Amino acid sequence: MDWADFGVDLHLELDASGGRRAGLERALREAIRDGRLPPATRLPATRTLATELGLSRGTVSAAYDQLVAEGWLVARIGAGTEVSPLRRAAPAPVPPPPGAAPFRYDLRPGSPDVGHFPVTAWLRATRRALAVAPADAYGYGDPRGRPELRSALAGYLGRARGVLAAPERIVVTTGYVQALVLLTTVLRDAGTPVVAMEDPGLSFHREVVRRHGGTVLPLPVDERGARTDLLGSGRLARVGAAVVTPAHQFPTGVTLHPARRHALTDWARTTGGLVVEDDYDGEFRYDRQPVGAVQGTAPEQVAYVGTAAKTLGPALRLAWLVLPARLVDPVVDAKRHLDLHTETIGQLALADLIGTHGYDRQIRTVRRRYRQRRDLLLDRLWRWPGLGGIPAGLHATLHLPPDGPTEAEVLAAAAARGLALGGLAPHRHHPEGQPGGLVVGYARPPSHAYPAAVDLLAEVLATADRR
Numbered sequence: 001m002d003w004a005d006f007g008v009d010l011h012l013e014l015d016a017s018g019g020r021r022a023g024l025e026r027a028l029r030e031a032i033r034d035g036r037l038p039p040a041t042r043l044p045a046t047r048t049l050a051t052e053l054g055l056s057r058g059t060v061s062a063a064y065d066q067l068v069a070e071g072w073l074v075a076r077i078g079a080g081t082e083v084s085p086l087r088r089a090a091p092a093p094v095p096p097p098p099g100a101a102p103f104r105y106d107l108r109p110g111s112p113d114v115g116h117f118p119v120t121a122w123l124r125a126t127r128r129a130l131a132v133a134p135a136d137a138y139g140y141g142d143p144r145g146r147p148e149l150r151s152a153l154a155g156y157l158g159r160a161r162g163v164l165a166a167p168e169r170i171v172v173t174t175g176y177v178q179a180l181v182l183l184t185t186v187l188r189d190a191g192t193p194v195v196a197m198e199d200p201g202l203s204f205h206r207e208v209v210r211r212h213g214g215t216v217l218p219l220p221v222d223e224r225g226a227r228t229d230l231l232g233s234g235r236l237a238r239v240g241a242a243v244v245t246p247a248h249q250f251p252t253g254v255t256l257h258p259a260r261r262h263a264l265t266d267w268a269r270t271t272g273g274l275v276v277e278d279d280y281d282g283e284f285r286y287d288r289q290p291v292g293a294v295q296g297t298a299p300e301q302v303a304y305v306g307t308a309a310k311t312l313g314p315a316l317r318l319a320w321l322v323l324p325a326r327l328v329d330p331v332v333d334a335k336r337h338l339d340l341h342t343e344t345i346g347q348l349a350l351a352d353l354i355g356t357h358g359y360d361r362q363i364r365t366v367r368r369r370y371r372q373r374r375d376l377l378l379d380r381l382w383r384w385p386g387l388g389g390i391p392a393g394l395h396a397t398l399h400l401p402p403d404g405p406t407e408a409e410v411l412a413a414a415a416a417r418g419l420a421l422g423g424l425a426p427h428r429h430h431p432e433g434q435p436g437g438l439v440v441g442y443a444r445p446p447s448h449a450y451p452a453a454v455d456l457l458a459e460v461l462a463t464a465d466r467r
């Protein structure tokens with residue numbers, strides 16, 4: 001609907017899958033959160049909006065009441081309903097590189113749509129969790145994390161990811177990045193500091209390993225995923241651990257081939273090496289059931305790491321390690337000496353969210369939305385033969401043909417049109433002379449900006465190709 005009459009131009013997309021009222025509430029919250037409905041904006045009268053949207057007046061009225069109760073809206077007697085003037089404005093646009101035009105759209109990988117954070121469900125979970133939390137929850141706690149969360153995670157991970165996770169084997173960490181720090185520290189102290197990391201892979205994580213005393217060796221990636229068949233021989237003979245993203249390799253998007261999964265666990269069993277399984281977006285699979293974690297087939301060889309960064313939001317800084325028995329004490333000791341334990345209130349809220357199945361509901365909801373985005377990307381880019389990594393995750397890769405525009409040229413052309421994109425080169429251990437590619441993070445933009453962002457991407461590619 002068009003709200004030009006009310007001084008704002010707003011398009012509301014109603015997803016009525018959880019009921020019409022809930023759909024309207026969601027659409028309004030999203031519009032307020034991403035700044036399309038700025039603070040103090042007057043909303044249409046319930047009767048007007050009901051007619052525009054084909055809803056009953058009672059439905060619109062109930063949605064307004066709910067959002068007033070939650071603090072999104074305020075009702076002014078005799079003056080209608082408006083967006084709370086206390087809500088913060090939308091964040092500033094992505095800062096561009098010096099001298100470049102500001103980005104209008106951001107399709108870089110690494111972030112979900114943070115506008116999908118389930119604010120209401122999280123508030124309810126926090127309220128419920130704190131209402132029943134014992135007093136000791138507010139004191140210093142176990143370095144492994146709250147028992148409520150570890151036991152909720154044990155159930156969830158077994159059911160949803162095929163992970164064999166007893167609560168005593170779980171350590172809650174401040175993001176995946178801290179799990180990597182803890183494991184690197186323990187490996188270094190045990191005298192096995194050499195770590196094989198996927199090439200290409202996230203360069204930030206390589207740097208984290210190096211800064212904590214690890215030595216990084218490249219583990220090549222091909223169309224079957226990480227070359228785990230190379231572990232244990234040649235340059236990779238002295239490796240103490242291999243860090244992999246089996247469900248959806250970052251950044252190529254390949255799922256680790258069954259033969260490579262076997263090679264990985266065989267290597268770990270025969271050499272005593274450790275597999276670090278980074279399951280950062282394993283919940284997002286679109287063509288069939290998510291692929292189960294490698295950990296389920298080799299729990300004494302694999303340190304499994306999951307995170308709430310993609311399912312809920314990176315801001316929570318909540319992740320979880322499931323450890324082989326031999327690593328529990330050293331990792332707990334490292335965690336204690338790093339920060340005692342991860343903060344407790346968020347852990348209690350997450351435990352409640354998982355226990356009441358709100359976490360599953362959130363995953364189902366966002367999976368459906370990301371699937372629609374993935375489908376739109378496919379629809380717009382089907383002409384590009386190099387599109388890969390699309391059955392899962394929140395990003396796809398576009399390999400560029402050797403006789404076409406280079407990666408740097410496409411990124412510059414996109415930036416000039418106000419579109420931020422990711423390239424493959426920064427993820428390579430040695431980018432020189434390697435084929436170029438784009439990494440398209442289709443989850444990041446707010447929903448209302450996504451179709452235009454993808455259209456612009458298609459245009460940039462078509463133009464760059466015709467040079």
Ligand SMILES: Cc1ncc(COP(=O)(O)O)c(C=O)c1O
Pocket residue numbers: 110111174175176177178202245250278280307308309314318319
């Ligand atoms: C490959 C990979 N692993 C893990 C993560 C999650 O990291 P964290 O839990 O520290 O936010 C990300 C997030 O972008 C990622 O891209």
